[in-house]
Amino acid sequence: MCIVTLMGCTSSNEQTSQDASAMSGVAMVDQICSLCHGLTGESASPMFPKLAGQQKEYLKLQLGDFKRHLRSDTSGAQYMRGFDHLTETQITELADYFSRQSPMKADADSADARGESIYGNGIPESGVARCGSCHGAGGEGNGRIPRVAGQHAEYAIRQIKVLQQTDQRPRDDSMKSSNHSLSEADTESVARYMATLGAKP
Template structure:
């Protein structure tokens, strides 16, 4: 828990590098997004729960993920070759475009709402899991300045997959192992419940 608190503090005091870099251009990003549409749809509202919704996602987070795909910090057989052809400006433009789009609202199974709500808003003191909203906000909008993602309306299946990847250490592009530490403490039931809850959070 102490490690998590220190990681949160250090991340919050880092100046958002996106503010120092050239801003992304929405119009240019729209033109460049044609190659993304097959998996993420033209407006970033993916038609498949296997691929994340990008619409409304924080621009800094999108740009970071694209950079991580390109460098190999985040491994993905589909995204790696796509990211290789992107320049830093391409990433900023794409991020600006998808961030400007409106995300389609998700839904949550009634039987998972309460368990998901408790974990998201209060964490689990017994297992040392902090409240998710500490980093992702009370409405799941994330913290753009820290490049922490928006979770609201995201497909529950996609969120579940990412939590499993963090828990297994297969995804390791989280600062200071924050998400790996947290996901590793979650039970299967908790992963399912909180993933469902954020899908309907908006």
């Protein structure tokens, strides 16, 4: 989340972080979050996840985890300074705002047959479950389970690798066994396929 542009990526001091706690969620989107994630949550750079149309409950949980420094993988840790001062009201307002945006746009050019097979069928012989069994056939997610349809492939690859290599996402324990069985090539394939979900035929 790009509160970091003001409070993490720059040399802003502790007082600046505290001052931001008085902002409304909408003001934070306009002045802070949009700088990395885009005003409607359609981030242009795969360094930052698309948030448009993301599940509200999932966003609230992740913002809460950032606030409590529970998402401390290397890439996330770079952008976490200042989240300590997020209020519950801001978390709710931010999650509500981004969840109400039009769902993230798909990348119609990254079709991947292997990824489609893994997403829809899993890899039974390796113990990899069907991605769609939790994330939905269309990648829409549900409640605490994130929308993956249209997400940047590069971002999805990084997150899958985090789940493979660390115990720093306690909410995602159910993903760990499946992810450990994914090869790097399969990880890239399924991420590319998820990026196409939601594309118009």
